[in-house]
Amino acid sequence: MSYHWNWHIFFEPDPTGSTTYLDLLLQGLLLTIETALCAWVIALVFGSIIGVLRTLPSKTASWIGFCYVEFFRNMPLLVQLFLWFFVLPELLPPAAGLWLKQLPHASFYTAAIGVGLFMSARVAEQLRAGIGSLPRGQKQAATALGLTTAQAYAYVLLPMAFRIILPPLTSEFLSTIKNTSVAITIGLVELTGQARSMQEFSFQVFEAFTAATLLYLLLNLVVVTGMRLLERAVAIPGYIAGR
């Protein structure tokens, strides 16, 4: 191979001279984490609402949930980000559109909301499957106790369903972290973006991508370990996962 390896590149100053490449990568990692966490909160909130809607007895509610999920699932994430970033400001009244365009950190907000809504459709599907997997008796017993539908969901169905779907939710969270890298296309310089710009400035392609790869693996490991602990802490007694 005619490639010149230079692993010291990480400690060399970046083009602005104010910091090192390693520092830039770590800043990228931080931005990835921040974006992913914001997106995950949005995904959980909207995903829970839509997931519940899809399991309600009301035909209208479950139809709304169905349309929502199909809407966000059948378009590539990249296209959705473009719609939020480039198209939405043009469709709003001029004043609101201008405000959106001039918003500082617009790519961060767009990424968090765009990835969040994209993932919320998948969270909704997981939650629907989780609620659907509960024995019918749970809902019936809740009704027999005189709980309203809202109470049945809040005290019986959701606490069970969320604990059952914790493992798939872990992989959805990992997808959220990975999907934030798509925001590189709207100018968010997260971990992949920093690795890419390091490659452009320093020409050390493989060092930059190796570092980004290792940081992503590390992030994955932390999330998986954390979720394992959480799973063990909230496992339902009497189920295979519990003891």
Next chain:
Amino acid sequence: MFSNFDLDVIRRALPYLFYEGMTFTLTLTALAAFGGLAFGTLLALMRLSGLKPLARVAGLYVDLMRSLPLVLVIFWFYFLVPYIGQWLTDAARPIHVGAFASSLITFIMFEAAYFSEIMRAGIQSISNGQPAAAQALGLTYSQTMRYVVLPQAFRNMLPVLLTQTIVLFQDTSLVYVLSISDFLGAASKVAQRDGRLVEMYLFAALVYFTISCVASFGVRRLQARIAVVR
């Protein structure tokens, strides 16, 4: 809000969008799906082979690919493939690899990890009696896999494999980061040339949405039809 919406921009761009862009996207999707499925099946067989080193290598590969974002993998292969080509052909300098070949290799390698997990589940869902009966008939390992296990695994997993292909179809839009003229890339080039972002991106969204919707509807129909009654 839609007062200066210009449908004519879309109409004029249609030949370019579909002949160049959509052809690229669909060819890439189809070839990557077949390549990914072939390589993925191989990975699944390695993982289930019972040979520790083989299983370890395949497992590590799958885990690695699945923990990296596709955008990063696209960049990796875009820069790595010329060097691998140089190494393979003993050339003096990194060889030139076209945009299509580079993205095809990327998607085959990346999707193989996901297809392999599906195939692993498919193979594991087949009852022990099947390979045992095949062995009793005197079939070799490769015959057992080719004639008994894999056909059933494919059939059982067909809906999941197709759903993954729809995801792949949507994911191919990410070659945008290499400024390739796939469907979205073509739409974006017209959008920027004519200053018509709203029209072009809405149209691209509509096309992706329609194709994915129709395809997933088809998969659901197929799932109902081919379900084996047990």
